[in-house]
Amino acid sequence: MKKPQDTAIRTRVDPTLSVIEQETAKANVDEEALTSNQRDLQGKRNMVVAVLCVAYSVFHLLVMNVYPLETWAYRLSHVGGGLFLGFLLFGATALSGSTAQNTRNPLSLGLLALSAAGILYAAVAVGAIWINGRVMGNALPPAWAMSTFGIPLVLGSVLAVLHGWFFPQRDRRQFALADILLAVAAVVATAYLIFFARQLQLRAGMPMALPGDMWAAVTGVILIIELTRRLAGMALVIIAGVFVAYAFLGPWLPGIFEHRGYDAKRFFSYIYTDNGILGAPIAISSTYIILFVIFAAFLQTTRVGEYFVNLAFAAAGHKRGGPAKVAIFASGLMGMINGTSAGNVVATGSLTIPMMKRVGYKPQTAASVEAAASTGGQIMPPIMGAGAFIMAEITGISYMAIVSAAIIPAALYFISVYFMIDLAAQKANLKGLPRDQLPKFGVLVRQIYLLTPIIVLISALFAGYSVIRCGTLAMMTAAVVSWLTPHKMGPKQLFHALDNGARMVLQLVAVCATAGIIVGVIALTGIGSRFSTVLLTLADQSQLLALFFAMVVSIVLGMGMPTTAAYAVAASVIAPGVVNLGVEPLIAHLFIFYFAVMSAITPPVALAAYAGSALAGSDPVKTSVESFKIGLAAFVVPYMFFYSPAMLLQGSWIEIIHIAITAVIGVYLLSCAVQGWLVGHASAAVRALVLVAGLFMIAGGWMTDAIGLGLAILLVVYQKRGAASNATT
Structure with a gap:
């Protein structure tokens, strides 16, 4: 085993400077100590x-x-x-x-x-x-x-x-x-x-x-x-x-x-x-999950995955709240692949959380940002933490139809998290890291070939190759690309990657098998269809009310359960009733999936937030509440695509562009309302009006958009005048 001092001076994918190197070295030492104890x-x-x-x-x-x-x-x-x-x-x-x-x-x-x-x-x-x-x-x-x-x-x-x-x-x-x-x-x-x-x-x-x-x-x-x-x-x-x-x-x-x-x-x-x-x-679990978990192990072993973090730090680390914005990119990307929110928090948070604390974020805020970003990875195409594959298996809807439909909702979620972080940084006057303590963007751009595994994966998927073939090609590409770095994958590294991949997947094997027990009981006893009947009765033919019940049940079932199990169980219990009310199967299942995923940051049992709090040394309950606030858009987006199917790419391009633009404005206004910041500090009355404007913008109609945009403009003018008068006095 390497001595800690050897780890501390080890260079990474090139050429990172002191602060990043120190935190990475600490993470590597911690990881080696952890694996030493556990394995x-x-x-x-x-x-x-x-x-x-x-x-x-x-x-x-x-x-x-x-x-x-x-x-x-x-x-x-x-x-x-x-x-x-x-x-x-x-x-x-x-x-x-x-x-x-x-x-x-x-x-x-x-x-x-x-x-x-x-x-x-x-x-x-x-x-x-x-x-x-x-x-x-x-x-x-x-x-x-x-x-x-x-x-x-x-x-x-x-x-x-x-x-x-x-x-x-x-x-x-x-x-x-x-x-x-x-x-x-x-x-x-x-x-x-x-x-x-x-x-x-x-x-x-x-x-x-x-x-x-x-x-x-x-x-x-x-x-x-x-x-x-x-x-x-x-x-x-x-x-x-x-x-x-x-x-x-x-x-x-x-x-x-x-x-x-x-x-x-x-x-x-x-x-x-x-x-x-x-x-x-x-x-x-026996196909897609284990394949992409091994792929994630290849990225970790070759340290190709570290390039994603370095590139994000180089691009955004100097901006206000920079490390938190880095966490969005890095955690979202890795969370898309590894299939578990809490596991991804531990994997990427060991680097991003200390960096956020370094620039002034409170421990619970740093943990909350990491939890929200890692959880969002589960809804990010094309892999969606294996969610797309499970949904295709359950519904019979094609995989490509599912990942295509999920693009805009996933983008909205991460855009909203970005807004939340940026507004919080403005409010707290947080700065980024000095450029001389960050990786050199120009040098990293010359190593852009390290993104090849992800490019190959996405290109092969959209070219129509089978998911298994695409994952295998991406895995092989990661190994080949590593030959261009100091961390070339040889027999020893290959052995370690295959070993680590199996270890990482064991929790998901157990969880998926246990979820299968629950699904089997539902199928054998028929409780799912009877529950759906009750749901229809309570909803009284109201699709909105049925979706609200579906949201509550998905979140409750998902608390304490990994994403794959939560969605599989919730889909078996709730989806048939929602579909019977006339909601399209794709909309119904994406709706349920989103809330099953978001249960990982929903108090009182928020596994991703708890994992982040353990790394940050923060209070778990307060961390879960704050991560819920940061990921709030995810609790609104499913209703948006229910009312506006164009958000799922169902409609003309004009409709799709219209709903995408107005939805971005809407989630920005919602973020302003949550953070209490619009141009400057917002009073309770202004926050309430901003919230109303945001809700109008996400409704999807031209009239509601006009009302929401007009109200937002008036509020911005009001806030600017207030700021100007305060500056004068």
Whole structure:
């Protein structure tokens, strides 16, 4: 490992000067220290895990590009491999949040012994099934193996999970035995399901499902829930638990929640198919998400990604509030690729947040800006943090239609964030960084070839190539472009990128699988259609009221959940009712998607804001409130494209240009109202009138635009006269 002093003097993509270099060096040292603690980069343990992670990444790239695998087996391998690596990499935390306890007391040893006995017996039984069929060529598996492996596997897995809750291992330099057992259980359950894949597909959820099918599926569900708890917290786990309980408690529930109920065999054999866990979220996770996460790992490893930040600093770092404006560009671009708002805050905020604090931003403001920008990356075409792919899978609308429609709304969001930052900088009289402490723009322009991976990606997408081919080409381009820099990608760097890509995707694998459980329950019980019926009744045929309910439900469901899971669940519950009211499917799904994304900066549970507050050392609640204010336009834009489909490029060019211009003016006025600044400090009355003018401008009609623009002009004149009179006196 490099010594910190070596890191501190290391040059970057060229030629950054002292301040940027210092902050980057600090970020690199912090990152190395963090990975040292979490991954234990020294010793045999890390090498074993790294090789397994690289194998996981290579497996996916080969299947997607070279050797296609049967869909069922591929998705199962994706989930099972993710579980296997997840338990080896991420140790259990105590359920109570207490510190690690003595793992050598009798209760701990007893749990481990019973768990090991159950899981290892199941492993032997499933091995016998495989050998009997594949090696011996027998049509029927051994009866003893089929009838006895299930209960020991489930009990062993449960005991290993409980051991992790109450006896988490303090020292992560070695594998915890309980985690090894859970990893083995993941392999056993997945191997059984793959071996009997076609039969299970045919009998899933039906009376002919075998007991072994159920026990393997139960084990898989337990492992998915536990890994989600470790990687994404309790919010999604609790929601999934409520839905699973609902599947069994239906006969005793009132009103629309009542259903006939399902026995365990039918439920679990149904939920572990493409109707549930292996459905749309995992379909996207196993293709587009993992592809672009590995692409993001390539950009990080080659440091091509740092060029984006350097270029932004060179272009805007000297302007008022410059580092905050840099965060918009850098975080929005990287957030578009990596698929998780909170993760992107950690990745880019380690550089942008200290720089914002350096020029005078309060810690909570710096964290809020980073959270708002990173969250906005999820709505930025052409990747939209994998949202476009999931939406295409769910709706059947073409990918190109979705990303094209999202261009103007996404641009409006980032323009509004820029306005918020610029107005706040004016109000606080914040300056930028001195030019002599910034990268030289002229030199960076000569390195513009480092943008080639993004240019190749976007060009290939719009040229009509498949998304997988486009992502692969962009990945290869990043590697080739790195050969023109001091950080040329060789075998060692390639190994690290593939390793890091697998590690980065594990949370999304767990989250997407858990979202699949929820979606499967919705499909099995029919609660989605009944909820939509209630929505229609409450809305009383009012599309606006239905959209308001959809907004509330999307935000509530999304709190504490990553974007992909939040949208998948919200779309299953709400979208059918909104579409039945006559709202176009594209508008309905984009509307729901935007609010599911914005839940990451919506109090009281705002994951992106919390991640930023941890980096900035600010109060999480105050940070979430401020990030909500900065991203306020995102809560208005969906209503704008509902009233004005031209914003989604549906209409003539005159209509599209008209709505785009007036919407920009509208969000500027809204930003002025929020920040209390129009030419100068704005009184409460002026802020209220500016808000009214902004709302008129975003309505989309010529008359409302004229009223809003006229009112805005009058307010500007009034403010200028007030400023002039104050200056005279």
